[in-house]
Amino acid sequence: MVNNSLVLQKMRKQKTCFAGFPTPLQPMPRLTEALGGPNLYVKRDDMTDLSFGGNKARKLEFLFADAKNKGADTMISTGAVQSNCACMVASAARRLGMKPVLVLVGPEPAVYDGNLLLDKLLGAEINFLETYGPHLEEYMNKLAKEYSAKGHTPYVVSAGASVPLTVPGYVLALQEVVSQFEALNKTVDYIVCTCGTGGTQAGLVLGTKLLGVDTKVVGASVFASKEDASKNIVEMANGCARLYGADVCVGVDDVVVFDDYIKEGYGVINNDVKDAIKLMAQTEGIFLDPIYTGKAMVMLIDKIKKGYFKKDDNVVFFHTGGLAALCLYRDELSKL
Ligand SMILES: Cc1ncc(COP(=O)(O)O)c(C=O)c1O
Incomplete structure (x- = not known):
């Protein structure tokens, strides 16, 4: 077994760098005020330097290194x-x-x-x-x-x-956010992200284990039941840990994922998603997509309303991109 900081070092060496990290971490004071707290931040992975941005850039740095090898x-x-x-x-x-x-x-x-x-x-x-x-x-x-x-x-x-090989992309993303908060003399209490195949969340959860931080990662599933999503996340995280000989194990109890926001189905927009996209745009000037990040924002808003977070928690919304799809929903969105 390899110690955790050596695992992280090995991960950093394994990738080919072409997608411009770190991405910005930005406070969202107007959205925080509109929702009555907690302290909201956005991690701008929609600004990864590939295509129009998105979470795949972090995964692809590992995949393309393997392909080149x-x-x-x-x-x-x-x-x-x-x-x-x-x-x-x-x-x-x-x-x-x-x-x-x-x-x-x-x-x-x-x-x-x-x-x-x-x-x-x-x-x-x-x-x-x-x-x-x-x-x-x-x-x-x-x-x-x-x-x-x-x-x-x-x-x-x-x-x-989404294979164990690409999971380190979001292990290193977690490390990036933790360092950005350290520079502010703060800690991250929660990360909120979208869960599709679960590769992104697998990396973030594995990252909390490898770094030994208390940050909780909360995923909004966009198609899988929470049972299936948790299983995928656990399998991918542990598959990655095995690849690197890491002495950590992710269990289903380490995974928090909700399937309540899939609603009408994958890729189907509803009024809550439209409102979430509008709120983010009109408070922070940031666009979300209807398929992935819009649904995660619906979850964040709902969880805040239900008192899931404490008022002084620092909550990071991971913006995982997907903006090329925004205009495909022009009919629905122009009726806002
Ligand atoms: C924009 C966007 N966000 C989030 C996700 C979900 O990521 P993952 O499949 O790693 O769960 C995807 C997956 O396609 C995506 O395209």
Whole structure:
């Protein structure tokens, strides 16, 4: 077993740096006042230096290091037609001189918009597959074989880039926030984040264990039940701990994730999400997206109203990006 500071050091050495960290930590005094406390801060991971920002940048620094070590020159990635992750993989591939190949699930739209438009501008090879299923993996492997046969070295990225290998991205993000608070002579009581595949939350929770801090991480699931989300987070966090020989273990009791804010379903906007987006924009001038961060903000607002936090707690809202999707909701949002 390796001691915790050596684990963190090893993680820092493992990545390739291309996405411009640290991201800013900003106080949100007007939102704090509007909601009647606690002390709210925002961690601007929407300002990571890749595409239009987002949490995937932290994960991809690890994934691309692995790809480069394996001599890859072609990155094959997948996701929904509007996948933030697929777009960021394509963007990182261009930055590192590799060819981006995407398999997007869903029908090809008549008009390219949002992330799909960015994929196009990045010159990614775009393949559409109508539905999810085992045939997706088969299709990705077939593409990889074709590229290999042409003399390339392809690297296949799983959806969401959420594997134990990429979890250190958010372990180091936790360390970044803790240091930013130390510089202010303060401590972080809570972190609030979105939980999709759970990779982000897995890194943050593992980070609290490795750093030995009391910060509690609270996730808003956007599709999985809280039981499934917790299981994914625990598996990814412990998978990462094993990779690095770390002497820590994350259990389901260490994970706090709520599924009450999924409401009508993944990607479906409702009035609470619209109000949360509007409140953030009109108090702090910061935009949230309807699919991920908007739902996490609904949770934050609800938890404040229900007295979940103490008035003097320092609460950090992790803004994980996703803004390319904002204008896809123009019809719903213009009726605000
Ligand atoms: C903008 C945004 N925020 C949050 C998440 C959730 O992150 P994770 O899958 O690591 O839970 C995603 C995942 O796609 C995302 O695109």
